Amino acid sequence: MSAPSNVDIARRMQEYEAPKKKRNKINWVPYLMIAPSVFIVVAFLFYPIGTVFYYSLFNYDLSAPYYNGFVGLENFKEVFTADKMFLPSLLVTLKWVVTQVGLQLVFGMAVALLLNQAFKFRGIFRAAAFIPWAISGVLASVMWSLMYNEHMGVINDLLMRIGLISESKAWLSDVSTAFGSVVIAELWRGIPFFAITLLAALQSIPNEMYEAAKVDGAGRRKTFFYITLPQLKNTIILTVLLRTIWEFNNVDLIFNLTGGGPAESTTTLTMYIASLAVHGSNFGYGSALTVISFCILLIFAVVFLKVTKYEKEEAER
Amino acid sequence: MNRTMDRWLTLRLPLAVMLVFTMFPFYWTINTAFKMDGDIVKRPVEYIPTAPTIDNFVIAWSNVGFATYFKNSLIVGVSTVALVLVLSILSGYALSRYKFKGKRAFMVMLLCTQFIPRAMLIIPLFLIFKNLGLISSPLSLIITYAAVEIPFTTVLMSGFISNVPKELEEAAMIDGCNRIQSLRHVVFPLLVPGIVATGVFTLIYTWNEFLLALMLTNQQSKFTLPVGLSYMMGEFNVNYGALAAGSVIALVPAVLLFIYAQKHLVSGLGGAVKG
């Protein structure tokens, strides 16, 4: 069955919607529809988030209740003046997010283009490519730490057989390889998400556009840059934004593979916050750090959407 | 000749590389799961277990009570999926089909929920559910997971709904259906791939979540799979074989689900245009 193309639908919808506006009466239907979601998100996410903001102004130490009390902006002052972990961990975060998102985008695009071609058993290959996405951080770190292990790891064994290295390496423990090793493990789990969304977007590009390009004699590269990429723009922007936020806050792999080491070379800001939370130290201080990271992400999201002009197009629709 | 070369370079070779990269960790985990304790740490490394054993699976399944965790995970997972689907279809529909005041604020609100590391939310959430008397109840997990997932699935769902031609719905309404009926008979069937995609997304999250599952449950018989897995990683208790076997057990449903759903995932996320 040949379905109408997206572009057609979008155009027809716009024509259709335009004259129908009635502005004087409030329509309660949409509010009722979002009400349950709003309720659940507000009660069980916003309320806890609010508590975090609230406690950032307090000393709130579970293990020393006798110290607890309002301290105003003391916690924030300490972060910016006395905390030796804050800036370095922020830098590691930056490095982590940029490499992760950048590489995931590039490889995700490659996989999507690859799986968009027609070939035998495509379904099986697609399933295989996407499966790592379904694996939890805990499981993934178990799998990778087994493989990276200095004494019994298969990676060392393989590389030694090929002759790339001459003695066992401690992948996760060497300042020069730890970061890269965690990046690879996380890529394994992160590429599929990009691949899925990009592949989905690729499939919604109308075939006529490619046919037209072919008629015009455009080569593979030209087609990619002048048709595929522009068509994927919105998907890319959204996915990059979401992924950036997730990778910023993603700790389970780092936590389980290196614990932030060696010598803090893999301690991201969120990793730092999580280790404070896990070790039960001052919840108020952890909250202050969280508030700061919240603001960083908020500013990033706003700027990112402005710079990429995503909002504008969305608003015009 | 040239064409075959081309086919190798742009398809077969990259496919092979991709397959090795994604599959190798699975192969290795399975390989480890079938080895005796001593063989796991033996050198040279065994690529195929010389003395395969299923002991590890027996240990993981029976000794630690995996069967119960498995069941609990299933209950929590399926209920969360149901709740998330209903709520995100409703809110997604509102986002995609209506213009209303506060829509932007709603979207921003959804985005903001993603900015906080989950570890920081544990204690406040624990207090909430304690006050509600829901600690150890699967409900506490179902609600929390739904809250965590809804921001994303709502946006996802509104995308799917936008892709269902509005005129189809209008036509149905002209034919005498009311809005609910047209939703049910016209929109819903076209949404199936999107619903599957959203459901899979949610299920994967609930299936894998550890921290909340541990913290919001105070009864051994109510723990979910990730908690069961974590037992095998503590001090004095490292058992790589059983850990790998437990991992394999936990993997199986996710993998099966993926194989089944991969087609819907792509077409769903792409918006019901092509198969």
Add this chain to the structure above:
Amino acid sequence: MGKKLFHGMTTSFVLASMLMAGCGNDDTEVQGSGSGEKANPDEPVTITFWDENAGPQRTPIWEELISRFEAENENIDVEYVGLPKDSAKQKLDAAIAADDMPDMGSVQTSWLPEFAAREALLPLDEQYDEWEDKDKINKSAIDFNKEIVMDEKLYGIPYTQNIDILWYRPDWFQEKNVKAPETWDEFFAAAESMTDKANNRYGYTIRGGAGGSFQLQRMMYAYSGIEEYVDDKGKSTINDPKHVEFLEKYFDMYQKFTPKSDITNGYKEMIAGFDTGAVAMVQHNVGSYGEHSEALEPGQFKALALPKSEDGKYVAEGGNTIGISIFKSTEHPEAAWEFTKFLNSAESQSYWNEQVGQIPTNADVLEEEWVKNAEHIKVAFEVYEDPNLVLYKPPFYLPDYRSILDNTVDSGVQNVMSGKITVKEFLDEWAGAIEESQKQYDEHFKK
């Protein structure tokens, strides 16, 4: 957009506060009083028991003990909840903060001061004094538990003791004709002579990752023979010149005689090094016996006490015990005490400790065959019964003692190992953090 966002957030927040306030009122009556159990003793009760280190090895032991207890006490049901070790403290923290505690649990001694200060535990002095078997429990361990809490009450009855030792490979030592080290010089020498990188063998392995600091300080005090962690004036002995001297030698072994991965070694990786036959010596405690015996043949591993200090005494860390505590909110303190007594009876302690491979605290058990035959337990006893043994007391009472070790010290170890800072700088920072915390503590409690 900022404005709208702000509006959205405030509205939702106000809404949520209202909602939560509404829900928060109904719990006042549910809280247990802890004292008022006047119910008839035959009435069936259920008590919950939290195990702080659950896993395939230990959980079945507890389940067996529980079923034995339930057979003896038909009216008491014990509900076991196993916590993974890495998250147990976090879970208890939340439970105490929310006043939603179990009836009782297995609690590490180092947690007692904090839990007592948070008023989470029930003092057990009265019950203990009336217990006919009380004299069988190791008195010094009981006294220690009282000494470390502020009000000097008894909040936990230790059912097992542990001690840090060295595990080594007697077969390799024999091969190379090296004798098991008895002094610190011999220890360092052995690490060197057992290293054979061509054959992938290292003399020693350092726990540089999570949890390493706790093991490290036990080595330091064993070497220096210093008996106090913090002196009367609030000065810490952590950066004593003896400790600097020791750590300089100790960390100098890294990569020379130890695997490179040591810097991020947690427990798992460290033990894997020994159990895969990559290292000749590892420092841990008698509790890892079970794991070595699964991976290695009997002649391939052996326990060895940490060497004595220069002036000839054993210095070990006090409080290396785990006990049974009852939480204050329990509604069944009597049933909980019954179970506490049961777990500390000779029979239960014997079963638990034999299975796990640790040292019982009940004097009757110490006479049993298995204790006398288990070589690693004998080693531990030599230390515990040595007349020159001194137990130093880490400042468990400092609220941030654990987080200083977990955060400052663990990452400091890695900084030293990667050459970013010197041993002296590292120890000064560590001592500084302890002293700062001590000062705060003193200011608060010395009125």
